[in-house]
Amino acid sequence: MTNSPVPVFDGHNDVLLRLRLSDAKDPVGDFLDGRKDGHIDLPRAREGGLAGGLCAIYVPSPSMAKDQNGDFPTPAQPEALNQTIAMARILLDIERRSNGGVKVCRTADDLRRSIATGSFAAVMHIEGAEAIAGDLDALYVLHQAGLRTLGPVWSRPNIFAYGVPFKFPSTPDIGPGLSDAGRDLIRACNDLRIMVDLSHLNEAGFWDVAKISKAPLVASHSNAHALSAHSRNLTDRQLDAIRDTGGLVGINFGVLFLRDDGRRDESTSLDVLVRHIDYIAERIGINHVALGSDFDGTTVPSDLKDASGLPRLIEALRNQGFSDEDIAKISFENWIDVLDRSWAA
Structure with missing residues (x-):
């Protein structure tokens, strides 16, 4: 492995929810200074070359008891909005207290500058738009606060x-x-x-978006x-x-989405993850x-462990025959390109 990690821009993480649910006295400080739980904090990001990513705001279901259709219950809009604002505040507090170590990026130029200067x-990002009512008022306010990507749903139904x-x-x-x-949400x-x-x-829903949207089709973690x-x-x-829209797929590291038997097995080899990258x-x-x-x-695979283990994935890509140019595209350039085109579309 090289001493200087390849920069990685990541299409999805749930660190904001982890910090929101933390029982720590100062979860923002723990993120900035490092606390060895979860997968991401700023020191481990720097160690592994994690240069940034889409930081999801996800509101959990009120309970994990599924209904008769097998669906998780959907949070009520007022409570979902409260929790969304709380997680957005955590992200903005991280930026404010980081002394330039973290930047909430709103443009592709912000992304490029941050990666070049070593700022996270x-x-x-919102994963599941339960915070937004049918009038879409909250969407416009959240956009002003910095929202730049949105998944209409998590794995449950909502009004959208x-x-x-x-x-x-x-299937x-x-x-x-x-x-x-x-x-209406997609058009907005x-x-x-x-x-x-x-x-x-x-x-x-995928094909409905494909018919309506004027932007590249993107699946951030599939x-x-x-x-x-x-x-x-x-x-x-x-x-x-x-592909036909110039879009992008971000490969999910979750073992149950990687394996051909669907098992949640931490011993899953990084070669299985690389196989999905190679196939796509x-x-x-x-x-x-x-x-x-x-x-x-x-x-995620135990060989990866957390953000500090990203160089092991880069090494696995090299071992599979991916060139340095290919690895740069996979690790950060493709994300910056598709976000640039989406935000400018």
Whole structure:
């Protein structure tokens, strides 16, 4: 391995929820100074070359007891908005207290400058738009606060769309497509230059977005259904549509989305993760594949462990025959390119 880690821009992490739920006296300070729980803090990011990423604001379901349809319950909008604001504040507090070590990025130029100067490039992202009512007022306010990417759903239904449930083996073709409110949300995101994230959206919703959106199709943390038949993964036809719009797939490090048996097994080899990268690069081109770890939100291979282990993934890519140019595209350049085009579309 090289002494200087390859910079990695990551398409998805759940560190804000982990900090929100922490019982620590000062979770923001723990992130900045380092505390050895979870997958990400600033010292481990620097050690592993994690240069930034989409920092998700995700509001958990009120309970994990599924309904008769197998769906997780959906948070009520007022409470979801309160929790969303609380997590946005955590991100902004991290930036304020970091002495330049963290930057909440609103433009592609912000991303480029942050990576060049070694400041952690954080992008405010919402995973599941329960905080937003049908009037979309909150969307416009959150955009002013720094929101730049949004997934309409997590794996549960809401007023906008149907989130694909966690099922293995299963296709992603579960449930109906976008509602009228969902179509309005996609159009508003296009107008505001907010990137729409298709991870967690079911197949019908995916194709509805493909019909409506003027921006590249992006799935921030999903894998190849051909290799792992999980409902959260993308079919070859979906991959082709992403390619045809100049979009991107961020590879999820979660072992249950990587394995061909759907097991949550930490001993899963990094070679299995690389196989998904290789498959998607072969299918739709190297310019359309990147990383979307799901750090702090899923079980990752024990060989990776946390953000400090990213150089081991880079080494596995080299061992598979990816060139330095290919690795730069996968690790950060493709994300910056697609965000630049999405935000300027």
